[in-house]
Amino acid sequence: MQYFDELFLNIRARDIIDILIVAFAFYKLFMLIRETRAEQLTKGIIVLFVATKISEWLELFTVYWILEKTMTVGVLAILIVFQPELRRGLEYIGRSRFFTKSFAEIKDENLNEVVDEIVDAVASLSRQKIGALIVIERQTGLSEVVETGTKVDGRVSSGLLINIFIPNTPLHDGAVVIKEDVVKAAGCFLPLTDNASLSKELGTRHRAALGISEKSDSLAIVVSEETGAISIAENGSLARYLDIKTLKKILIDMYKPKIQRQSFFIKWRRKDEQGEEK
Incomplete structure (x- = not known):
């Protein structure tokens, strides 16, 4: 409790502004990612990062070594994989639309x-x-x-x-x-x-x-x-x-809303002249 008391007492106005700016930037970045396939890729990266930390805490040295090397090489892979999204992000900034994107919702x-x-x-x-x-x-x-x-x-x-x-x-x-x-x-x-x-x-x-x-x-x-x-x-x-x-x-x-939505894709097969499915 003493640590938290000292932490809050030492917070300055500029620290709050700093945190709000970073939070706002991450929020806008997330909204931009939602408009691309990068959302799913980001989730995969987060899972790898969490798995790396867990393997380190549990002292699973082989698993940790593999995941750590994967994350190291992944930095370069991220730049390649996210190239279209990075390009789009810069385009949005150039058109002054980066901070004004909105999403329509169906009633x-x-x-x-x-x-x-x-x-x-x-x-x-x-x-x-x-x-x-x-x-x-x-x-x-x-x-x-x-x-x-x-x-x-x-x-x-x-x-x-x-x-x-x-x-x-x-x-x-x-x-x-x-x-x-x-x-x-x-x-x-x-x-x-x-x-x-x-x-x-x-x-x-x-x-x-x-x-x-x-x-x-x-x-x-x-x-x-x-x-x-x-x-x-x-x-x-x-x-x-x-x-x-x-x-x-x-x-x-x-x-339907996400909670109610079910897997609906029904596979159909073309019937031949005798009425049998191919």
Whole structure:
């Protein structure tokens, strides 16, 4: 208690300011990381750091030596792995947006409305056999993808989504990115999957949907231009030939609060002419 008494008595105003500045900087850094894949990588680094300290305290010398060497080499690896995030951070500072970022949140009462608008748009596009690619952002930010397209920042509506994908319009070839209940951008470019075992009948939209699902936790909805079939991609897996009822259930589950959210990805297999699953 005497130590704490002396500690508080010796705290100066400049010390409090110093602590607040550091706390604010770490808060803003965390908010910036939330917009990228760096969040998951940071968690992994923290786990390694904690494991290193625990092995040191428990005198697990071999484990500690391995983890310590890994952390030493990891400093260089961090600079390589986080290069895109470091670049984006400097860009935000240069545009004076680093300290003004905000995040939209969907209201519970609007959940069914947002889901219905997306489902209605997908159903209409499917009936008309109009190709579409809709990416719904979840925990991993997609700011890098949004920057490749044309910003929309419009409320989600079936009319807006349908008009974007009408053939021969400027944005119909790219992907639409939705964050919560807002269409962030259209005509976006997505990374293609490197999976060489995919069926040859899958086109660029399906490969792009798989690509973004491999690099983030987003959900991608694809409408085939040839057949009008509806597919979803999530965690590097593709589920094809979904009906509207199933799609609506998946979206409702996805938009639930984290505590209520369940694993919803249902794997579908294409049936052959005899009705047997391949």
